[in-house]
Amino acid sequence: MLAAIASATRHVHLEVYAFEREGVGTHFLKALTDAAQRGVKVKVIVDGWGSIGESRALADTLRMAGIELRIHNPLTSVLLMGRFWRNHRKILLVDDSVAFLGGINIGDHYAAEEGRPGWADLALELRGDICAQLGARLNAGASALTAGPVRILLSGFGGGWRLRARYLAALKQARREVVLAHAYFLPDRGFVRALTRAARRGVEVHLLLAGRSDVPFARAATMRLYRTLLRGGVRIHEWTATTLHAKAAVVDGQRLLVGSFNLDPLSLVNLETLVEVEDAEVAGQATRWVRRHLGGAKPVVLEDCARSGLQRWLLDVVGLAVARFAERVATFIGSRRMRRRG
Template sequence: MALLDGGAEAYPRMLRAIDSATRRVHLEVYAFERDGVGSRFLSALTAAAHRGVEVKVIVDGWGSIGESRALATTLRAAGIKVRIHNPLTSLLLGRIWRNHRKILLVDDAVAFLGGINIGDHYAAQEGRAGWADLALELRGDICARLGAKLNAGASTLEAGPVRLLLSGFGGGWRLRGRYLAALAQAQRRVVLAHAYFLPDRGFVLALKRAAKRGVEVHLLLAGRSDVPFARAATQRLYRTLLKAGVRIHEWTATTLHAKAAVVDDQRLLVGSFNLDPLSLVNLETLVEVEDADVAAEATRWMERHMGLSTPVGLEDCERSGVRRWLLEVVGLAVARFAERFASFVGSRRMRRRG
């Protein structure tokens, strides 16, 4: 088991795993860009298929917008099974929920899960630092169990120190529950690094309770975002969290894309699952690891990024004037829209299943 720092560490190991595949490759990502590092993945996947490996690729129709059709054509020409999850045409039929998972499984023996898609953003390019993100490389029994449950909907898989959750319909609530359990059990320190931080009131209350009972709670959040107005929606929560004793750090060096937490330097949670309304209804993954060595590596990653981040104080939230008012209005509007959109998506899926 290894914690991987962004695409710079993850991509070479993922490509080596594909190159060594003898039986099966399953790649499932939200976004897959064909150029740059994506071309290396296309070559590796094609070579695997040509030597007789069963290769399947699933990409999301929205996450890979503009890429999915050409990507599918290229892969199918090599004999690879391709699925575009809810392509844009499906919007006309009301199928608007997304596949947000990031999974590479090779020979049911090695797996990579986390927040990293396939694209040049996630690794340094010509002096430009890559997005801040994390992935886990897993080996052993948990990979075989994952291979058996990839198409089984909501699943909870356990092997040794690893618990792996796959969300199905409404399964995001189970993943949220693992975060809440970790917060409730924390005794000394919790650090959460989350790119799109739009938690519900219950989750905010859990953070405040942890801080008020003496747990050191840190939030590493995006000082800039690839999603318009997402930061404004997050900033509206700053004042109430800071007053409760939660410490906030904004990462501005690059785009923060991580979805992870470390509890008491003993437990790591990492995956594709965001603490926002949409992850409650999309297809997601969450890996929970009770391993001191991996948790220590994650702690070092968190501390390194917090040390290079901008601390946010209560005085930063008390500024008066039009800017603060606009921030509150825009942030609240974005948060409410996300909540209502997620509720609408969930209701559509329920009606279809019923």
């Protein structure tokens, strides 16, 4: 990404949920300001909630360098105007010729430290006509772009159902194997049924999920689904070495889905991205990434769910409360957005 910015001759568009100024963020700030100083048009969009505490200093640094900065829904908009929806995209587009999309923010969490791996996440580097299409549609709301084996879906606010539908279509078409790595795994009942149906018709379904999370109680909400999934033939593995932040799936070693889109209620109402690639080589790279993490993950079996009655009850209560809270927040955000459009 830094090399792409350094090679820019016309324009750079960076859209990211969280941008930390320290550590690797200093390298990005330098690369962006250097580009602006040599005449490149640079635009940066950060989310006001994801970059809370950083946005004002970012604005000062970038605007002094002649860079256009947009803070999506700063805290004042949330508090004074009730704008709770988020821009959760992670996109870098350079000269409409190279693009990076995935789940990675700008921050040191992803870097290895003293022999310890960084957060587990994925991004794709794209080149060619699909990048020119992306440049033309960045500000056009919901879009579906296709070039050869690559398809990019950009959701508008409340448009995450289309991205969910691509996951469901991939599950329905799976014949041999599905490996899915998701950080914030709070799918609805229909999605859980799609996973267990695939497993029951003979598809090997592996879930790589977070054994630790940066979001309080998120794991408890996910764990309440374990018994249903395991009884349905789905294999679950928890990544505990670091924080899992990936949002990806590989189907039959041929199809890769990756982006910023989480399988949770909030991603249904946020601005999100999903890239779908029908290519055995690219899917193979992603499969190897997932399998490497599966090899270092803890398998979860039904016996692990057989806690004492009180423990199981507390876990289910907490998990259900978190899941219902996320659903209600998403519904509230969606309803407010619809009223504003009206």
